[in-house]
Amino acid sequence: MGTTYRAVMLTKKGGPEALQVVELPLAAPGPGQLRVRVQAAGVGATDLVMLKGNYPFAPKIPLVLGYEAAGVVDTIGQGVTGFRVGQQVAALTVYGAFAEYLTRESEHFLPVPSGVSSRDAAAVILNFATAWQMIHRVAKVQSGQTALVTGASGGVGTAALQLLRLAGVKAYGAASLKKHSIVRSLGAIPIDYRQGPLDPLVRVFEPDGVDYAFDAVGGANVGKCIRALRRNGMVVGFGFMGAPGIVSILATFSNLFIGARLRGRRGSFYGISALYKKNPQPLREDLPKIFELLAQKKIDPLITHTFPLLAARQALELLAARSVEGKIVLTGE
Numbered sequence: 001m002g003t004t005y006r007a008v009m010l011t012k013k014g015g016p017e018a019l020q021v022v023e024l025p026l027a028a029p030g031p032g033q034l035r036v037r038v039q040a041a042g043v044g045a046t047d048l049v050m051l052k053g054n055y056p057f058a059p060k061i062p063l064v065l066g067y068e069a070a071g072v073v074d075t076i077g078q079g080v081t082g083f084r085v086g087q088q089v090a091a092l093t094v095y096g097a098f099a100e101y102l103t104r105e106s107e108h109f110l111p112v113p114s115g116v117s118s119r120d121a122a123a124v125i126l127n128f129a130t131a132w133q134m135i136h137r138v139a140k141v142q143s144g145q146t147a148l149v150t151g152a153s154g155g156v157g158t159a160a161l162q163l164l165r166l167a168g169v170k171a172y173g174a175a176s177l178k179k180h181s182i183v184r185s186l187g188a189i190p191i192d193y194r195q196g197p198l199d200p201l202v203r204v205f206e207p208d209g210v211d212y213a214f215d216a217v218g219g220a221n222v223g224k225c226i227r228a229l230r231r232n233g234m235v236v237g238f239g240f241m242g243a244p245g246i247v248s249i250l251a252t253f254s255n256l257f258i259g260a261r262l263r264g265r266r267g268s269f270y271g272i273s274a275l276y277k278k279n280p281q282p283l284r285e286d287l288p289k290i291f292e293l294l295a296q297k298k299i300d301p302l303i304t305h306t307f308p309l310l311a312a313r314q315a316l317e318l319l320a321a322r323s324v325e326g327k328i329v330l331t332g333e
Helices: 045-050 118-139 155-166 177-185 198-205 222-227 246-262 272-278 281-295 312-320
Strands: 004-010 019-025 033-043 068-076 088-092 101-105 146-149 170-175 189-192 210-216 229-238 266-270 303-308 327-331
Touching: 019 312, 033 088, 033 118, 033 312, 045 312, 068 101, 068 118, 088 118, 088 281, 118 155, 118 210, 118 229, 118 266, 118 272, 118 281, 118 303, 118 327, 146 155, 155 170, 155 210, 170 177, 170 198, 177 189, 189 198, 198 222, 210 222, 222 229, 229 246, 246 266, 272 281, 303 312, 312 327
Parallel strands: 146 170, 146 210, 170 189, 210 229, 229 266, 303 327
Antiparallel strands: 004 019, 033 068, 033 101, 033 327, 068 088
16 A cells, blocks of 8 residues: 555635645544545535635635545544444545545444445435435424425435425425426426516415425525415525625525514524534434435435546536536546
8 A cells, every 4th residue: 555645635715626636645544533445425516615715614725625425444543443444434524535545533434334335325425414404303394294495406405305205295396497307206396486486386386385495595595485485384594505795694594584483484594514513413313314215225316427536626617517417426446
């Protein structure tokens, strides 16, 4: 084994062009740590946000990107129990996954069940854990209820539609017309958000409103989602991808919490990184359930593009073009 490994490093603020493949020293894991040979890493919108250099849950530039990873245990640090060399594991990394090796405290890694590939495991960590926790920990949906999902053809949106179907919830997915076939294939009723405000479009199907709305927060849809709810319904905002500037952010959160309450509805915001940093236990409980659904083929990460592990720049260029339908995954040899 060599003394270095390759990784994709963000060297300055910018776009995908700011990423460079570099060589870093391959150090032994410290006490309580695992070193994992990365076999797959998911690519997502949060990686694009991180290129700007101000993502609150990542270290300062320079840093190695990569929010989710799966691979095999390469070396076990002193004092670590419950793992073996060669075991397939996965982790919500937040950063560091676009690399040939990843070293972290062992508590961040979870076993991947037999029959689930590293490629598929890496593809579900962020999107499906986000959707699962919004649906089951925040909203606490019940079979027979109704829900609206915005950004329904995106990564979290498609995950949410699949999990809502498994939960017995009637789902409506807001997406452009060309993506309605995806929404239908996941068991939801598509709504073309370009045809007008979401709330009257939803109320054509649900005159009293839906029980829940899961909104990819960006400022434009929060108020419409609130108005699409029935009395005492809940809107759950997540992601925060499209509202630049502190004024827009404050206005969006004010609408999400205060505006919802003033209309007799409830508002909540979910961020997977904030929750994981505060308490990793919920993810440790939920991710094995998601892996089991994957093993049983009850969910599909909808992987449509794969790139070599160190081709993160090309993958993010494709993602930034907003032409991707489905999940992008980087895979090792």
